[in-house]
Amino acid sequence: MSAGVLTCEMCGWKNASRRRKPEHCPRCLRIKEMFLAGERFGKIGRRLGMTALEVHDLVRRLELKRPLATCPVCGWQGRMERHTPSICARKLLLRSLSKAGLPASEIARRLGVSRNLIFLTTQRLGIKCSRARVEICSVCGWRGVMSYHDHQRCAYFLRLRGMREAGLRHRVILRELGISHAAFFQGLHRLGLSPKTPK
Numbered sequence: 212m213s214a215g216v217l218t219c220e221m222c223g224w225k226n227a228s229r230r231r232k233p234e235h236c237p238r239c240l241r242i243k244e245m246f247l248a249g250e251r252f253g254k255i256g257r258r259l260g261m262t263a264l265e266v267h268d269l270v271r272r273l274e275l276k277r278p279l280a281t282c283p284v285c286g287w288q289g290r291m292e293r294h295t296p297s298i299c300a301r302k303l304l305l306r307s308l309s310k311a312g313l314p315a316s317e318i319a320r321r322l323g324v325s326r327n328l329i330f331l332t333t334q335r336l337g338i339k340c341s342r343a344r345v346e347i348c349s350v351c352g353w354r355g356v357m358s359y360h361d362h363q364r365c366a367y368f369l370r371l372r373g374m375r376e377a378g379l380r381h382r383v384i385l386r387e388l389g390i391s392h393a394a395f396f397q398g399l400h401r402l403g404l405s406p407k408t409p410k
Contacts, residue, residue: 222261222269239273242266246275249291302332309338316356352402371398380408 219236238259245255252263252270259266277290282299301322308318315333319326333339347354351368367388374384385395399406 239269242269243273243275246270247277249277302336305329305332306336306338309333314344314356368398368402371395372402372404375399375402375404378408 219239222236222238222242241259242255245258246266252266255261256263256266261269279289280291281288282291282294301324304322305318308321313321315326315329319329322329344357345355346357348357348360348365351365351372353360353365353368371384371388374387379387381392381395385392388395390398396406
């Protein structure tokens, strides 16, 4: 190492005119600034030529802690690096859907998450979801929670009923609907139709 080139005690920054401490080192000050602004370790590391692990270790040695904040959109409180925009938007949508009276199962289907996650989130946010109602589909007669009733499946049953009542043979129906023998007979059973071809 050439004369006059020293290293920061904390972050290893070189080319310092003297042995720098964290309060004087430009890189330590930059890391502190970016960390407190909510930047993630990986992003800080990419900007400063460090790994995320090195940044994490330095933040720990500098005894830095992110300030607690409140999300202006959904009211979440905590360290904002754990509060991503997608989660925030999901919680806000969950709150609006629950106020609209949708059951937890329907909200889970719309958000593409599990019902267990919806249950935990509603508990955390103090939201009460209405209970799922058992309904009967006016098209195919399916009975249950309507959030589990696929509209394509409903149309399939309606078409199956129409083709069966029109007197088409089961081979023709199988070919038209692109289903197996097992699915055909299961559909007939659910619709309450006879497996025999009507005359």
